[in-house]
Amino acid sequence: MKISLKTIIAGGALAAIAALAIAAPAADNWENHCAKCHGADGKGQTKAGKKLNVKDYTDAKVQSEFSDADIVKATTSGISDKAGKEKMKAYKDELSEAEIKEMAGYIRKFKK
Numbered sequence: 001m002k003i004s005l006k007t008i009i010a011g012g013a014l015a016a017i018a019a020l021a022i023a024a025p026a027a028d029n030w031e032n033h034c035a036k037c038h039g040a041d042g043k044g045q046t047k048a049g050k051k052l053n054v055k056d057y058t059d060a061k062v063q064s065e066f067s068d069a070d071i072v073k074a075t076t077s078g079i080s081d082k083a084g085k086e087k088m089k090a091y092k093d094e095l096s097e098a099e100i101k102e103m104a105g106y107i108r109k110f111k112k
């Protein structure tokens with residue numbers, strides 16, 4: 001096959017799209033995986049968030065109650081209540097370790 005400049009450009013664009021699909025920016029991951037409950041603004045004032053009683057991540061006191069490691073652990077393995085009922089699912093199959101680490105930074109930015 002004769003490789004034309006067009007082919008190279010098209011290939012490059014495809015590779016860029018593939019890379020995006022593998023590692024989405026934290027904002028996109030938040031929107032796609034977390035905002036339904038925690039809210040786009042991190043306040044948790046969504047229908048699901050209110051029902052599940054999620055915390056307000058703009059509240060400095062709430063932010064002081066967990067460490068970055070806690071965020072990574074909660075997002076990786078999910079959260080269950082004392083009876084073992086799942087409150088939030090584990091995201092280890094949907095997000096990479098690096099993406100989960102980024103979520104910690106993203107959550108911190110909600111703090112007012």
Ligand code: HEC
Pocket residue numbers: 029030033034035036037038048052053054055066070071072074075079087088089091103107
């Ligand atoms: C189905 C709703 C739902 C979705 C979607 C969801 N969460 Fe949660 N999340 C919860 C609930 C419920 C809790 C526990 C709240 C509590 O009991 O304090 C929680 C707790 C957490 C905690 C522990 C700190 C805390 O608030 O107690 C972190 C960190 C967290 N979620 C991050 C995320 C991230 C990051 C995503 C997306 C990858 C996400 N959550 C998606 C419902 C959800």
